[in-house]
Amino acid sequence: MPASIFDGGFDFPQMVVHRDALEHNIATMAAFARDHGMDLAPHVKTHMSGEIAELQLAAGAWGLTVAGTRQARTVRGFGARRIVVANQVVDPAGLAWAAEELAADPGFEFLTFADSVEGVDLLARHAGERPFRVLVERGHAGGRAGCRTLEEFLRVAAHAAGTPGVEPVGVAGYEGGLPGADEVRKYMDTLTEALEHLRVRDPILSVGGSQWFDVIGRELAAVQARVLLRAGAYVSHDDGYYRERTPFNRVDGELRPALEVWAHVLSVPEPGLAIVGMGKRDAPYDEGLPIPRRAGVTVLRMQDQHTVVRADGLKPGDLLSFGISHPCTAFDKWRVLPVVDQDYRVVGTIRTNF
Template identity: 50%
Template sequence: MSGPERIGGGTGVDWRTKGFWQPDDAWTAEEFAAARHDLFGGAFTWPVMVARRTAIAHNIDTLAAYCVRHGLAFAPHGKSTMAPSLFAAQLRAGAWGISAATANQVLAMRRLGVPRVLLANELLDPTPLRWLAGEVRHGFEFLCFVDSADGVAAIAAAAVDADRPLRVLVELGHPGGRTGCRTVTELTAVARAAVAAPGVELAGVAGYEGGLSTVDDAAAYLASVRAATLELAGKGLLGDDVIVTAGGSRYFDLVPAHLGGAWLPGRALWTVLRSGAYVSHDDGIYRGWTPFRRIPEEGSLDAALEIWAQVTSTPEDGLAIVGMGKREAPYDEGLPVPLRVRRRDGTVEPARGIEVRRLNDHHTYLGLGPGARLHPGDLVCFGISHPCTAFDKWRVIPVIEDDYAVTDLIDTYF
């Protein structure tokens, strides 16, 4: 099976599509893209979130080249976008597979044609496990994490009649983290259970450092993942081909430093990076967190997502209300960032002296500093903070060129 070959190619748009104004017409994605609507020409209403094509292409190429330079396999985390066109673009750029967080995401990726999925989580639900055993039998490449004997037992029970094993990665966690064995002793016990279980194949070791607070903490943790892998290999628990995977979007520069290279004697090692938020980047937390701030010589990322919303009221001095809220914009890891103002006559200027104070369901409260002026009907362009909770709010996202011509559509499957 193969993924979509273009950015877009989904179900199209009609009156049900948020952000589009199509009260009578229905368009296929191809028709809508071919029309090259101007974002401000009447085919859309406000608010609407758009994705800049040049930024997405730059970001995909940047991480692909980074992984090649450092000898990493890349399984970008699909939970960030759940967009088949972006999966296809990442795979065309050389991605080894796509990572998922839930069984439903794995199902969607399988139906969308992703050939290899890494479930970066534990899975104990017998129904999807039995389904996965059948899909693996038909050639689907799938791996998931385990951090307990119970998890191994659930996978073994689902694969009892399978002619191909379900492959697992034992996960090493850290104190206060989410999943993962807390000690190497526990990790070894789970690894032994996986090796002994019929229908289960131990493929390697997994970790996640993104929840740690400092570079030093993340580095120490990744060093412990390496040491634990060497210990499992020394005990004869790992095969000839070993996968070691880690890497969110905050510390991906530490993965080649601590897990890259040929450090597992006598075995072929695949170091798999899982960063996902990079594909759209943002104007908030990831702008501050990206490792490229530490290693600017390695590249840079561009914020691709913008939300355009209209000023609906200026009820008092220093306050403007914009028709955008929690249903349209992420707010869990920082509030939206005002970038530009488009006046009613079409002129555009920087959003100086404007800040987001708070959001309701469909309203944003803007504080206006000295000299800042907004008028009802003006449009404000916002950057976002945390793309992982931005894509899920929009079923269809227009793809814009730098001149704001809409040339494609991104469908999401949350």
């Protein structure tokens, strides 16, 4: 029988991945995309794990999304045949690598974003035998990157269409920073408007998808394009930020938290106050503090190597369990993570490559 994480072979603190939740989330999101006529290109910057990427691809993912060419190199090593760089790529070394990969493998697909004439020209200067296939990004006021107006979008798209070494193939957008469903619906309208003006064969429309995939599924149902969702956080979900924001709070289905951190109580220096041996290097804190799974425990603050909690009845040596908030800054704190079953027996290993 596989060893339990509590059998003495593991140091603490320790983050674990629950196998059942991980597999459930991958299957659930794959089914949602399939049932709504969309393709999934999960954003692997969340986990940067070959083991998880393999599961996502086996579940039917169209390809994998990354944030830059450094991640693209790693993901290519996972065996990815299709990679979306959900960003403007301007790094010469990264573009040289991509051009070499495209030349070496006719079956390799590489998509990147562009939102400026200058960005298109940078791509063209580093293109090789095959052109860089580009999604022209349409943004929104106050958002991240992306052309702010339709006129600007059309100018960039026309320049890409007339520039050797670059091939516009669709539209990209990111809706994750918008405050509500009404704003997302309006933004989807701007993306479909941009798509209607883009005269390309078999167009692609790529959107984020982690917080609003229900709205996206409805709004883009009639779009004549391959709709690519780049959702990433769904794979492990969480007990905080995404638990509150998942579209499955509004539609049928559920995601389950797959990450959990165990840590010892180190000190009880005052009545009702305890110091836990888990800090900012072990668990995320940027979108909410860890969530205690023991009743009566409240996290007050985190330090580099410690977490201060308010609780009664704790003593040094006690083990506490915590859920996490925001998986995208959880995986990167660990290079090796045990995968456990419901009894915390180790049934596998996940390695990250940040």
